[in-house]
Amino acid sequence: MVEVNSNNIQESDLPIGLAKPALRALANRGLSRLEQVAKLSEKELKELHGIGPNAIKQIRLALDVKGLTFSDK
Secondary structure (H helix, E strand, O other): OOOOEEEEEEEEOOOOOOHHEEEEHHHHOOOOOOHOOOOEEEHHHHOOOOOOOOOOHHHHHHHOOOOOOOOOO
């Protein structure tokens, strides 16, 4: 289910504990939902400035909870 705020904008479901540099890196790519992040490979995500090993781990766990994985491309 996609949550929408009062301005009819999709809420983010990214992990709450992600560091600000990681959140900025994702936002700069227009990524605010785990479904969007799952379209990237882990390698592509690691190439974003601000995404480190801890962010990858947190995102991988969040994807797993939703039954999603990184792309194989």
